[in-house]
Amino acid sequence: MTKKFTPRTIIKYIIKEFSFSLFIIFSIFISLILLTTFLEEIIFFKNKNIIGNLYLKTFSLTLIRAPTILINMLPFIFLFAAIFFFAKLMRNNEIMPLNLSGVSKKYTTLIPAIYSLLLGILIVLIFTPISAELLKYYESYKREYSNNENLIVMSDNGLWVKEKDNVNTKIIRADTIKNNNFKELNNLIIYKFDKNNQFIERLDSEVANIDNLKKWTLKKVKKIDFNDKTFYYEVLPYDTSIDLDELKNYFINANVYSIWNINNQLKNLNEKGYFGQELVITFNKYLSLPFLLFSMVIISTIFTIHNGYNFNNFIYAFFGVVTGIIIYFLSDLSIALGKNGKLPLSLSVWVPILIILTVSSFGIMKKND
Numbered sequence: 001m002t003k004k005f006t007p008r009t010i011i012k013y014i015i016k017e018f019s020f021s022l023f024i025i026f027s028i029f030i031s032l033i034l035l036t037t038f039l040e041e042i043i044f045f046k047n048k049n050i051i052g053n054l055y056l057k058t059f060s061l062t063l064i065r066a067p068t069i070l071i072n073m074l075p076f077i078f079l080f081a082a083i084f085f086f087a088k089l090m091r092n093n094e095i096m097p098l099n100l101s102g103v104s105k106k107y108t109t110l111i112p113a114i115y116s117l118l119l120g121i122l123i124v125l126i127f128t129p130i131s132a133e134l135l136k137y138y139e140s141y142k143r144e145y146s147n148n149e150n151l152i153v154m155s156d157n158g159l160w161v162k163e164k165d166n167v168n169t170k171i172i173r174a175d176t177i178k179n180n181n182f183k184e185l186n187n188l189i190i191y192k193f194d195k196n197n198q199f200i201e202r203l204d205s206e207v208a209n210i211d212n213l214k215k216w217t218l219k220k221v222k223k224i225d226f227n228d229k230t231f232y233y234e235v236l237p238y239d240t241s242i243d244l245d246e247l248k249n250y251f252i253n254a255n256v257y258s259i260w261n262i263n264n265q266l267k268n269l270n271e272k273g274y275f276g277q278e279l280v281i282t283f284n285k286y287l288s289l290p291f292l293l294f295s296m297v298i299i300s301t302i303f304t305i306h307n308g309y310n311f312n313n314f315i316y317a318f319f320g321v322v323t324g325i326i327i328y329f330l331s332d333l334s335i336a337l338g339k340n341g342k343l344p345l346s347l348s349v350w351v352p353i354l355i356i357l358t359v360s361s362f363g364i365m366k367k368n369d
Helices: 008-045 054-091 095-100 105-143 244-251 262-271 277-300 313-339 345-365
Strands: 153-155 158-164 168-174 184-194 199-212 215-225 230-239
Touching: 008 054, 008 105, 054 105, 054 277, 054 313, 105 277, 199 230, 262 277, 277 313, 277 345, 313 345
Parallel strands: 153 158
Antiparallel strands: 158 168, 168 184, 184 199, 199 215, 215 230
Protein backbone atom coordinates (compact mmCIF):
# COMPACT_ATOMS: atom_id res chain seq x y z
CA MET A 1 0.00 0.00 0.00
CA THR A 2 1.41 3.38 -0.97
CA LYS A 3 2.05 5.72 1.92
CA LYS A 4 -0.02 8.86 1.97
CA PHE A 5 2.93 11.03 2.91
CA THR A 6 6.53 10.57 1.92
CA PRO A 7 8.83 10.56 4.97
CA ARG A 8 10.95 13.64 5.37
CA THR A 9 14.02 11.48 5.87
CA ILE A 10 13.69 10.10 2.34
CA ILE A 11 13.30 13.58 0.88
CA LYS A 12 16.34 14.77 2.82
CA TYR A 13 18.29 11.71 1.64
CA ILE A 14 17.45 12.33 -2.03
CA ILE A 15 18.33 16.03 -1.76
CA LYS A 16 21.59 15.23 0.06
CA GLU A 17 22.68 12.66 -2.53
CA PHE A 18 21.70 14.93 -5.43
CA SER A 19 23.58 17.84 -3.81
CA PHE A 20 26.66 15.63 -3.55
CA SER A 21 26.43 14.75 -7.27
CA LEU A 22 25.92 18.42 -8.01
CA PHE A 23 29.03 19.32 -6.01
CA ILE A 24 31.16 16.75 -7.88
CA ILE A 25 30.04 17.92 -11.34
CA PHE A 26 30.29 21.55 -10.25
CA SER A 27 33.91 20.95 -9.15
CA ILE A 28 34.78 19.37 -12.49
CA PHE A 29 33.22 22.22 -14.49
CA ILE A 30 34.74 25.01 -12.39
CA SER A 31 38.18 23.39 -12.72
CA LEU A 32 37.83 23.24 -16.51
CA ILE A 33 36.51 26.80 -16.64
CA LEU A 34 39.40 28.16 -14.55
CA LEU A 35 41.98 26.28 -16.61
CA THR A 36 40.66 27.26 -20.05
CA THR A 37 39.92 30.86 -19.04
CA PHE A 38 43.36 31.26 -17.45
CA LEU A 39 45.05 30.05 -20.64
CA GLU A 40 42.83 32.35 -22.73
CA GLU A 41 43.75 35.36 -20.59
CA ILE A 42 47.47 34.56 -20.76
CA ILE A 43 47.28 34.33 -24.56
CA PHE A 44 45.47 37.67 -24.71
CA PHE A 45 47.75 39.57 -22.31
CA LYS A 46 51.12 38.03 -23.15
CA ASN A 47 51.97 40.79 -25.66
CA LYS A 48 50.38 43.59 -23.63
CA ASN A 49 52.19 45.97 -21.32
CA ILE A 50 50.86 44.62 -18.06
CA ILE A 51 51.80 46.41 -14.84
CA GLY A 52 52.77 43.80 -12.25
CA ASN A 53 52.98 40.03 -12.43
CA LEU A 54 51.37 38.66 -15.62
CA TYR A 55 50.26 35.35 -14.12
CA LEU A 56 48.86 36.89 -10.95
CA LYS A 57 46.94 39.50 -12.95
CA THR A 58 45.54 36.99 -15.44
CA PHE A 59 44.56 34.57 -12.67
CA SER A 60 42.74 37.39 -10.85
CA LEU A 61 40.84 38.22 -14.04
CA THR A 62 40.07 34.53 -14.47
CA LEU A 63 38.47 34.39 -11.01
CA ILE A 64 36.49 37.55 -11.78
CA ARG A 65 35.18 36.21 -15.09
CA ALA A 66 34.55 32.61 -13.96
CA PRO A 67 31.18 33.18 -12.18
CA THR A 68 29.56 34.48 -15.37
CA ILE A 69 30.79 31.51 -17.41
CA LEU A 70 29.72 29.16 -14.65
CA ILE A 71 26.18 30.56 -14.60
CA ASN A 72 25.94 30.08 -18.37
CA MET A 73 27.06 26.46 -17.91
CA LEU A 74 24.56 25.69 -15.12
CA PRO A 75 22.06 23.81 -17.35
CA PHE A 76 24.76 21.33 -18.35
CA ILE A 77 26.06 21.05 -14.77
CA PHE A 78 22.58 20.14 -13.54
CA LEU A 79 22.05 17.78 -16.47
CA PHE A 80 25.21 15.77 -15.74
CA ALA A 81 24.61 15.90 -11.98
CA ALA A 82 21.10 14.49 -12.44
CA ILE A 83 22.31 11.76 -14.82
CA PHE A 84 24.95 10.50 -12.42
CA PHE A 85 22.66 10.88 -9.40
CA PHE A 86 19.98 8.66 -10.92
CA ALA A 87 22.63 6.28 -12.28
CA LYS A 88 24.01 5.95 -8.75
CA LEU A 89 20.56 5.09 -7.40
CA MET A 90 20.27 2.36 -10.03
CA ARG A 91 23.75 0.92 -9.41
CA ASN A 92 23.09 0.78 -5.65
CA ASN A 93 19.68 -0.85 -6.26
CA GLU A 94 17.95 1.94 -4.33
CA ILE A 95 15.04 2.45 -6.71
CA MET A 96 13.10 -0.59 -5.48
CA PRO A 97 13.48 0.21 -1.75
CA LEU A 98 12.34 3.77 -2.47
CA ASN A 99 9.31 2.40 -4.32
CA LEU A 100 8.48 0.08 -1.43
CA SER A 101 8.70 3.01 0.99
CA GLY A 102 6.05 4.84 -1.00
CA VAL A 103 8.28 6.93 -3.30
CA SER A 104 7.50 6.34 -6.96
CA LYS A 105 9.93 6.98 -9.82
CA LYS A 106 7.99 10.09 -10.72
CA TYR A 107 8.32 11.38 -7.17
CA THR A 108 12.02 10.49 -7.15
CA THR A 109 12.31 12.64 -10.27
CA LEU A 110 10.32 15.58 -8.92
CA ILE A 111 12.23 15.97 -5.65
CA PRO A 112 15.61 16.91 -7.24
CA ALA A 113 13.80 18.75 -10.09
CA ILE A 114 11.93 21.05 -7.69
CA TYR A 115 15.10 21.41 -5.62
CA SER A 116 16.92 22.52 -8.81
CA LEU A 117 14.16 25.02 -9.59
CA LEU A 118 14.50 26.58 -6.13
CA LEU A 119 18.30 26.70 -6.48
CA GLY A 120 17.84 28.39 -9.86
CA ILE A 121 15.68 31.10 -8.30
CA LEU A 122 18.31 31.76 -5.62
CA ILE A 123 21.07 31.88 -8.24
CA VAL A 124 19.18 34.40 -10.37
CA LEU A 125 18.23 36.62 -7.42
CA ILE A 126 21.49 36.49 -5.44
CA PHE A 127 24.43 35.31 -7.53
CA THR A 128 23.74 36.92 -10.92
CA PRO A 129 24.01 40.46 -9.44
CA ILE A 130 27.42 39.51 -8.02
CA SER A 131 28.61 37.99 -11.29
CA ALA A 132 27.29 41.02 -13.21
CA GLU A 133 29.32 43.45 -11.09
CA LEU A 134 32.43 41.30 -11.42
CA LEU A 135 31.99 41.06 -15.19
CA LYS A 136 31.49 44.83 -15.43
CA TYR A 137 34.88 45.34 -13.80
CA TYR A 138 36.41 42.67 -16.06
CA GLU A 139 35.02 44.29 -19.23
CA SER A 140 36.17 47.78 -18.23
CA TYR A 141 39.68 46.54 -17.38
CA LYS A 142 40.10 44.45 -20.50
CA ARG A 143 38.75 47.25 -22.70
CA GLU A 144 41.90 49.23 -21.89
CA TYR A 145 44.02 46.54 -23.58
CA SER A 146 41.69 45.68 -26.44
CA ASN A 147 42.70 46.35 -30.04
CA ASN A 148 39.15 47.55 -30.69
CA GLU A 149 38.65 50.11 -27.95
CA ASN A 150 35.40 51.43 -29.34
CA LEU A 151 32.66 49.26 -27.92
CA ILE A 152 29.82 51.04 -29.68
CA VAL A 153 31.12 50.49 -33.20
CA MET A 154 28.32 49.22 -35.40
CA SER A 155 30.56 48.48 -38.38
CA ASP A 156 34.18 48.40 -39.39
CA ASN A 157 33.78 51.91 -40.84
CA GLY A 158 33.50 53.58 -37.47
CA LEU A 159 31.09 54.56 -34.75
CA TRP A 160 27.37 54.71 -35.46
CA VAL A 161 24.79 56.01 -33.00
CA LYS A 162 21.10 56.77 -33.36
CA GLU A 163 19.58 59.58 -31.29
CA LYS A 164 15.81 59.84 -31.16
CA ASP A 165 13.41 62.25 -29.48
CA ASN A 166 9.74 63.11 -29.90
CA VAL A 167 10.41 65.31 -32.94
CA ASN A 168 13.55 64.24 -34.78
CA THR A 169 15.81 61.28 -35.42
CA LYS A 170 19.56 61.75 -35.82
CA ILE A 171 22.06 59.28 -37.21
CA ILE A 172 25.59 60.03 -36.02
CA ARG A 173 28.72 58.60 -37.57
CA ALA A 174 32.34 59.15 -36.58
CA ASP A 175 35.72 57.51 -37.01
CA THR A 176 36.61 54.61 -34.75
CA ILE A 177 37.57 55.81 -31.29
CA LYS A 178 41.22 55.26 -30.38
CA ASN A 179 42.77 54.76 -26.96
CA ASN A 180 39.33 54.55 -25.37
CA ASN A 181 39.01 58.34 -25.73
CA PHE A 182 35.32 59.26 -25.79
CA LYS A 183 36.10 62.95 -25.34
CA GLU A 184 36.84 63.55 -29.01
CA LEU A 185 35.14 62.35 -32.20
CA ASN A 186 36.85 62.77 -35.56
CA ASN A 187 35.21 63.20 -38.97
CA LEU A 188 31.77 63.44 -37.44
CA ILE A 189 28.68 63.33 -39.67
CA ILE A 190 25.18 63.97 -38.30
CA TYR A 191 22.08 63.20 -40.39
CA LYS A 192 18.87 64.75 -39.09
CA PHE A 193 15.38 63.52 -40.08
CA ASP A 194 11.89 64.51 -38.99
CA LYS A 195 9.34 62.09 -37.52
CA ASN A 196 8.27 61.12 -41.07
CA ASN A 197 11.88 60.24 -41.90
CA GLN A 198 12.20 63.23 -44.20
CA PHE A 199 15.71 64.69 -44.47
CA ILE A 200 16.23 67.98 -42.61
CA GLU A 201 19.95 68.65 -42.56
CA ARG A 202 23.43 67.19 -42.49
CA LEU A 203 26.37 68.36 -40.42
CA ASP A 204 29.97 67.50 -41.30
CA SER A 205 32.58 68.30 -38.64
CA GLU A 206 36.30 67.55 -38.62
CA VAL A 207 36.39 67.33 -34.82
CA ALA A 208 33.78 67.19 -32.06
CA ASN A 209 34.91 67.88 -28.50
CA ILE A 210 32.76 66.27 -25.81
CA ASP A 211 33.90 67.98 -22.63
CA ASN A 212 30.27 68.40 -21.67
CA LEU A 213 28.35 65.18 -22.31
CA LYS A 214 25.12 66.98 -23.16
CA LYS A 215 26.70 69.68 -25.32
CA TRP A 216 29.27 68.93 -27.99
CA THR A 217 31.51 71.51 -29.65
CA LEU A 218 31.78 70.94 -33.40
CA LYS A 219 34.74 72.50 -35.23
CA LYS A 220 35.15 73.28 -38.93
CA VAL A 221 31.56 72.44 -39.72
CA LYS A 222 29.79 72.20 -43.05
CA LYS A 223 25.99 72.27 -42.88
CA ILE A 224 23.73 71.16 -45.73
CA ASP A 225 19.99 71.77 -45.30
CA PHE A 226 17.00 70.17 -47.08
CA ASN A 227 17.17 72.83 -49.82
CA ASP A 228 20.74 71.75 -50.57
CA LYS A 229 22.13 75.04 -49.28
CA THR A 230 25.57 74.93 -47.70
CA PHE A 231 26.76 76.86 -44.66
CA TYR A 232 30.19 76.87 -42.97
CA TYR A 233 31.05 77.39 -39.30
CA GLU A 234 34.38 77.44 -37.49
CA VAL A 235 32.67 76.43 -34.24
CA LEU A 236 29.12 75.19 -33.76
CA PRO A 237 27.55 74.06 -30.45
CA TYR A 238 25.50 70.89 -30.71
CA ASP A 239 22.98 69.93 -28.03
CA THR A 240 22.41 66.24 -27.54
CA SER A 241 20.81 63.79 -25.11
CA ILE A 242 23.51 61.20 -25.79
CA ASP A 243 25.76 60.15 -22.93
CA LEU A 244 28.52 58.16 -24.60
CA ASP A 245 29.80 56.79 -21.31
CA GLU A 246 26.34 55.38 -20.65
CA LEU A 247 25.59 54.39 -24.22
CA LYS A 248 28.78 52.38 -24.72
CA ASN A 249 27.65 49.99 -21.98
CA TYR A 250 24.70 48.89 -24.11
CA PHE A 251 27.03 47.29 -26.61
CA ILE A 252 29.20 45.30 -24.25
CA ASN A 253 28.34 41.92 -22.78
CA ALA A 254 24.68 41.97 -21.71
CA ASN A 255 25.63 39.86 -18.69
CA VAL A 256 26.97 42.99 -16.96
CA TYR A 257 23.33 43.64 -16.01
CA SER A 258 21.61 41.58 -13.33
CA ILE A 259 17.98 40.59 -13.00
CA TRP A 260 17.48 43.61 -10.74
CA ASN A 261 18.51 46.33 -13.21
CA ILE A 262 18.41 44.85 -16.71
CA ASN A 263 14.74 45.76 -17.24
CA ASN A 264 15.36 49.41 -16.41
CA GLN A 265 18.38 49.49 -18.72
CA LEU A 266 16.25 47.97 -21.46
CA LYS A 267 13.61 50.68 -21.02
CA ASN A 268 16.30 53.37 -21.20
CA LEU A 269 17.64 51.82 -24.38
CA ASN A 270 14.18 51.67 -25.95
CA GLU A 271 13.66 55.36 -25.19
CA LYS A 272 16.82 56.12 -27.16
CA GLY A 273 15.41 54.30 -30.20
CA TYR A 274 17.25 50.97 -29.82
CA PHE A 275 15.49 47.64 -29.50
CA GLY A 276 18.17 46.01 -27.34
CA GLN A 277 17.97 42.43 -28.61
CA GLU A 278 20.75 41.10 -26.38
CA LEU A 279 19.23 42.66 -23.28
CA VAL A 280 15.83 41.12 -24.09
CA ILE A 281 17.46 37.72 -24.56
CA THR A 282 19.51 37.97 -21.36
CA PHE A 283 16.50 39.15 -19.34
CA ASN A 284 14.45 36.16 -20.48
CA LYS A 285 17.37 33.81 -19.85
CA TYR A 286 17.39 35.00 -16.25
CA LEU A 287 13.65 34.42 -15.95
CA SER A 288 13.80 31.00 -17.58
CA LEU A 289 16.92 29.66 -15.84
CA PRO A 290 15.09 28.00 -12.89
CA PHE A 291 12.70 26.26 -15.29
CA LEU A 292 15.60 25.20 -17.52
CA LEU A 293 17.36 23.61 -14.54
CA PHE A 294 14.09 21.88 -13.63
CA SER A 295 13.77 20.52 -17.18
CA MET A 296 17.40 19.29 -17.18
CA VAL A 297 16.64 17.03 -14.23
CA ILE A 298 13.42 15.78 -15.82
CA ILE A 299 15.01 14.89 -19.15
CA SER A 300 17.92 13.10 -17.45
CA THR A 301 15.53 10.41 -16.20
CA ILE A 302 14.62 9.27 -19.73
CA PHE A 303 17.92 7.40 -20.15
CA THR A 304 18.44 6.56 -16.46
CA ILE A 305 15.72 5.34 -14.10
CA HIS A 306 12.99 5.31 -16.78
CA ASN A 307 15.19 3.53 -19.30
CA GLY A 308 15.48 0.27 -17.36
CA TYR A 309 19.14 -0.39 -18.26
CA ASN A 310 22.21 0.11 -16.12
CA PHE A 311 25.05 1.47 -18.27
CA ASN A 312 28.60 2.33 -17.29
CA ASN A 313 29.66 5.92 -16.60
CA PHE A 314 31.11 6.46 -20.09
CA ILE A 315 27.76 5.66 -21.72
CA TYR A 316 25.97 8.03 -19.35
CA ALA A 317 28.56 10.71 -20.09
CA PHE A 318 27.95 10.13 -23.80
CA PHE A 319 24.20 10.54 -23.31
CA GLY A 320 24.84 13.76 -21.40
CA VAL A 321 27.13 15.19 -24.07
CA VAL A 322 24.73 14.34 -26.90
CA THR A 323 21.77 15.78 -24.97
CA GLY A 324 23.75 18.93 -24.16
CA ILE A 325 24.69 19.41 -27.83
CA ILE A 326 21.07 18.99 -28.93
CA ILE A 327 19.82 21.44 -26.31
CA TYR A 328 22.54 23.96 -27.19
CA PHE A 329 21.66 23.65 -30.90
CA LEU A 330 17.93 24.08 -30.21
CA SER A 331 18.60 27.12 -28.04
CA ASP A 332 20.83 28.80 -30.63
CA LEU A 333 18.42 27.97 -33.45
CA SER A 334 15.43 29.31 -31.55
CA ILE A 335 17.20 32.57 -30.60
CA ALA A 336 18.39 32.99 -34.21
CA LEU A 337 14.78 32.66 -35.37
CA GLY A 338 13.82 35.25 -32.76
CA LYS A 339 16.47 37.69 -33.95
CA ASN A 340 15.28 37.23 -37.54
CA GLY A 341 11.67 37.93 -36.59
CA LYS A 342 10.44 34.39 -37.22
CA LEU A 343 9.57 34.05 -33.53
CA PRO A 344 8.83 36.64 -30.85
CA LEU A 345 12.24 37.36 -29.33
CA SER A 346 11.16 36.70 -25.75
CA LEU A 347 9.42 33.47 -26.72
CA SER A 348 12.51 32.23 -28.59
CA VAL A 349 14.33 31.82 -25.25
CA TRP A 350 11.49 29.77 -23.78
CA VAL A 351 10.78 27.50 -26.75
CA PRO A 352 13.67 25.04 -26.11
CA ILE A 353 12.58 24.69 -22.47
CA LEU A 354 9.00 23.95 -23.50
CA ILE A 355 10.25 21.38 -26.02
CA ILE A 356 12.46 19.69 -23.41
CA LEU A 357 9.64 19.52 -20.87
CA THR A 358 7.17 18.21 -23.46
CA VAL A 359 9.52 15.50 -24.76
CA SER A 360 10.68 14.39 -21.31
CA SER A 361 7.17 14.41 -19.83
CA PHE A 362 5.83 12.38 -22.76
CA GLY A 363 8.71 9.91 -22.39
CA ILE A 364 8.11 9.51 -18.66
CA MET A 365 4.35 9.05 -19.07
CA LYS A 366 4.96 6.14 -21.44
CA LYS A 367 6.95 4.30 -18.79
CA ASN A 368 5.25 2.35 -16.06
CA ASP A 369 6.47 2.66 -12.49
